[in-house]
Amino acid sequence: MSNIRQFTLSISDARLQHLQDKLALATFPDELEDAGWEHGAPLADIKRLVEHWRTRYDWRRQEASINRLPNFETSIDIDGFGSIDIHFVHQISPNANAIPLLFVHGWPGHFLEVQKLLPLFEESGANGGPAFHVVAPSLPNFGFSGAVRQKGFGMKQYAETCHKLMLALGYTQYVSQGGDWGTFITRTMAMLYPQALKATHINMVACGPPLKNPLALLALGFRYLTGTFSAEEKAGFERTQWFQKHGFGYFQVQSTKPQTVGYALNDSPVALLAWIYEKLHDWTDGYPWTDDEILDWISVYWWSRAGPAASVRIYYEAGRGEYTSERTYKTWIPDVKLGLGYFPKELALLPKSWAHSLGPVTFVGEHKSGGHFAAFENPEGIVGDLKVMFGRGGGAFGVVEDKKGY
DSSP, rough: OOOOOOOOOOOOHHHHHHHHHHHHHHOOOOOOOOOOTTSSOOOOHHHHHHHHHTTOHHHHHHHHHHHHHHHEEEEETTTTTTEEEEEEEEOOOOOOEEEEEEEESSSSGGGGGGGTTTHHHHHHHHTTTTEEEEEOOOOOSSSTTOOOOOTTTHHHHHHHHHEEEEETTTOOOEEEEOOTTHHHHHHHHHOTTTTTTEHHHHHHHSOOOOTHHHHHHHHHHHHHHOOOOOOHHHHHHHHHHHEEEEHEEEEEHHHHOOOHHHHHHHHHHHHHHHHHHHHHHTSSSSOOOHHHHHHHHHHHHOOOOOOEEEEEEEEEEEEEESSOOOHHTSSOOOSSSEEEOTTOSSSSOOOOOOOOSSSOOOEEEEEEBTTTTTHHHHHHHHHHHHHHHTTTSTTTTTOOOOOOOO
């Protein structure tokens, strides 16, 4: 596999100095009294983080941490788009019967969401549980993968990228795990490549109401009118309604005018920090972020190969073409086994019965903590789900028959 190359991250001193210059010249808006989080990222938080970024944050520490991971890159030809360099982490299990697992991130996530999972996967394989070869790519336009220069790179192309990466590594059959865009991309892969993707676990369960089952809708309406929802269901509806009313503005911007917001994200590290930090705060389950963790996360976007603006284009393209993100949650996919992970601070928490319209559900995991970035907030929950789902007696046990790799 001569096309597979070691990848080492190295940001030049000149680029680091350029960032310092920008941070030193930052100007800040004022803020309404007692605004809190209601109007967005608080001024005091952003000022503190910018000062930390400028005077104390050590990028070289984070760069060294990234380089200790098994990083690689390869060039993948995408139909109609030419060759794109794809960066990925590839942790190979010593177990010959390990299951190839594709981990797909979303926005504003990145490949490092897999970092806390890797030692847990090693522990599972060493202790008699299912073993996994883990592949975690930076999606095109994200992290340290290359940029897409043409319009029309949507769900089908992201799915093609991930599938061809697994084939390049010698994995003709594999399973997947994803949240956020990882949910929609792996669902698209299940439609396009069911002979290869044998099962998928998702932790953002996007689904529609059971339109083919009017009795289920009537029952839901009755429970709504009579107030007989369980406490868990009520909390889920409230979380979903909160997000739709108070947290969805970014989506409207990025799915309609990604270029316009891209100027701020690309030119201003402060704008990038505020734009993403708001999501890290609002979308998690009270996760106790340290300043270094926040800046580690933001820095992957700031130093991304394609630039921070490129990542938001997925929102525009995902609603267009034959394979849209909407299609993935309105389609029954019969041939790929499905696992569902529910975390209490996910952005959409819909009735669990609705998810059975997606495909053959073989596993459901319910967790007491975690939000939208479940792999980072509750890595034990994600790995625990996969250990049960793919372990002996699990709903997807033995689903991968051909475990060859390169």
